[in-house]
Amino acid sequence: MATPQRVESDLGWALGRVARAHLRAAQEQVAGLPGGPRGYQVLVAAAREESSTQLALAQKLGVDRTVMTYLIDELQAAGLVERRPDPADRRARRVVLTQTGGARLCDLERRLREAEQHVLAPLSPEEQDVLRGLLRRVAEVDPDTPSACEVARDLTQEC
Amino acid sequence: MATPQRVESDLGWALGRVARAHLRAAQEQVAGLPGGPRGYQVLVAAAREESSTQLALAQKLGVDRTVMTYLIDELQAAGLVERRPDPADRRARRVVLTQTGGARLCDLERRLREAEQHVLAPLSPEEQDVLRGLLRRVAEVDPDTPSACEVARDLTQEC
DNA sequence: TATTGTTATACTCTATAACTATA
DNA sequence: TATAGTTATAGAGTATAACAATA
Numbered sequence: 001m002a003t004p005q006r007v008e009s010d011l012g013w014a015l016g017r018v019a020r021a022h023l024r025a026a027q028e029q030v031a032g033l034p035g036g037p038r039g040y041q042v043l044v045a046a047a048r049e050e051s052s053t054q055l056a057l058a059q060k061l062g063v064d065r066t067v068m069t070y071l072i073d074e075l076q077a078a079g080l081v082e083r084r085p086d087p088a089d090r091r092a093r094r095v096v097l098t099q100t101g102g103a104r105l106c107d108l109e110r111r112l113r114e115a116e117q118h119v120l121a122p123l124s125p126e127e128q129d130v131l132r133g134l135l136r137r138v139a140e141v142d143p144d145t146p147s148a149c150e151v152a153r154d155l156t157q158e159c
Numbered sequence: 160m161a162t163p164q165r166v167e168s169d170l171g172w173a174l175g176r177v178a179r180a181h182l183r184a185a186q187e188q189v190a191g192l193p194g195g196p197r198g199y200q201v202l203v204a205a206a207r208e209e210s211s212t213q214l215a216l217a218q219k220l221g222v223d224r225t226v227m228t229y230l231i232d233e234l235q236a237a238g239l240v241e242r243r244p245d246p247a248d249r250r251a252r253r254v255v256l257t258q259t260g261g262a263r264l265c266d267l268e269r270r271l272r273e274a275e276q277h278v279l280a281p282l283s284p285e286e287q288d289v290l291r292g293l294l295r296r297v298a299e300v301d302p303d304t305p306s307a308c309e310v311a312r313d314l315t316q317e318c
Numbered sequence: 319t320a321t322t323g324t325t326a327t328a329c330t331c332t333a334t335a336a337c338t339a340t341a
Numbered sequence: 342t343a344t345a346g347t348t349a350t351a352g353a354g355t356a357t358a359a360c361a362a363t364a
Contacts, residue, residue, distance in 0.1 A: 005268065007203040007219065008295055011275045012185055012196050017221050017298035019178040026171055037171050044166040055345060060166065062176050064333070069347060091340045091345040109164065116170045122300050127293055134282060134290040136167055139176035141281050214322060223356070228324060250322040250363045 018119065025115035030108055034074030038063070040112060042071055043105045046081055046095045053092040080104055181278045188270035192263075193233030197222070199271060201230055202264045205240055205254045212251040239263055 007013050026037040033039045041061050046052050058068040072095055075081045080101035086092035097105065120128045166172050185196040192198045200220050205211050217227040231254055234240045239260035245251035256264065279287045 005203060006207065007200050008299060009291075010200060010203060010271070011278070011291060011294070012181055012271070013200050013220070014291070014294040014298040015174070015178045015181055018294055019174045020221055021297075022171055022174055041166050041169060041172050044164060044169060048165065053345075061172070062179055065346070066334090066348085067332075086345095089341075089345080091338095093346070112169070112171070119170070120297060122296050123293060130289060131293040131297075132168075132170060132173070134286055134293075135170070135173040135177055137281050138180075138279060138290075139173040140167065212322080224323070225325085225357085226355075245322095248322080248364075252323070 022115065022119045025118050026112055029111035029115045033104075033108065034078050034080075035071045037112070039071060039075055040105075040108050042068075042075060042095070043080060043097060043101055043108065047097050047102070047105060052095050053086060053089075054095060055092070057095060075101070177278065181274065184274035184277050185271055188274045189267055192267065193237050193239075194230045196271075198230060198234055199264075199267050201227075201234060201254070202239060202256060202260055202267065206256050206261065206264060208255075211254050212245060212248075213254060214251070216254060234260070 023037060026040075030036055030040055035042065038061065042057060045057050045060055054068045054072060055065050058065040061068075072081060072083065076083060079098055081095050082098055083093040084096055086094050120131065123131060182196060185199075189195055189199055194201065197220065201216060204216050204219055213227045213231060214224050217224040220227075231240060231242065231252075235242060238257055240254050241257055242252040243255055245253050279290065282290060
């Protein structure tokens with residue numbers, strides 16, 4: 001029979017604790033930035049030309065596209081990004097970093113590295129790299145893509 | 160000079176994506192349980208006698224004690240837990256699992272293992288264990304405890 | 319005076335739907 | 342008809358302060 005596990009072995013518990021701890025540390029570091037740590041993620045993603053329409057950004061950041069509207073509004077009002085018409089699709093807007101935004105981004109990156117360092121402090125540098133790598137690989141899969149086992153289950157109508 | 164990183168190398172981005180993905184998967188599995196995945200964590204923690212006052216549970220789960228009141232209210236209304244007076248401190252209430260709650264917990268554990276498996280699917284079983292272990296070690300440090308470097312900084316008044 | 323639990327209030331996020339302008 | 346972006350609204354979640362009972 002299955003003995004009750006300890007809550008420490010629940011992945012959701014660990015993820016929640018670590019994510020909240022990182023969020024608190026990051027919010028301190030980026031105080032004043034519109035959108036907080038998420039605003040930083042927009043700046044980083046917008047710094048790369050590729051896939052910088054609002055919808056693409058929203059999907060990459062894992063938020064609804066309505067949230068992205070407010071986020072860009074605030075970042076634009078702060079002079080950190082601009083909305084430019086997409087030459088290929090007049091419905092879409094490309095989000096590009098302003099010069100001010102680029103300078104701000106450099107400072108933010110330095111501050112957020114400190115926040116990450118603070119959260120990961122219990123681990124050795126090598127372990128930190130392993131954790132980052134594993135988390136990134138899990139995060140990079142499209143959450144909307146059904147897994148192979150789900151596809152197989154649907155095809156075979158089993159279970 | 161620091162070239163802008165890709166958003167994929169931001170720890171906050173990866174943590175947010177993975178935590179949200181897990182939350183969605185877990186919510187599907189525990190549909191109907193008061194408090195959702197967090198209610199499950201309360202049940203697991205309450206199944207262990209130790210440190211099961213509402214305040215201790217709140218701290219372990221990383222939420223405010225006011226949140227715990229609502230959570231326990233709902234779990235108690237569903238017959239899954241009971242509030243018992245703490246014999247050592249009449250202000251405190253000990254949260255204990257009912258028989259119904261214990262049975263429900265067994266089922267929930269099985270379902271949540273599936274959810275975790277779904278989220279961690281991109282990793283090999285060995286990598287999954289490594290990720291769980293590293294996350295747990297980071298999560299287990301008390302978020303309110305200042306790090307050694309912070310203490311040293313306060314003491315020396317440097318920086 | 320400090321702490322546990324409760325309650326009430328306000329605030330922040332998020333989810334949803336409806337609308338526009340394009341495709 | 343479908344999609345990108347916007348707007349408005351409602352709901353969930355959270356934070357804060359105040360209170361009663363007890364330490």
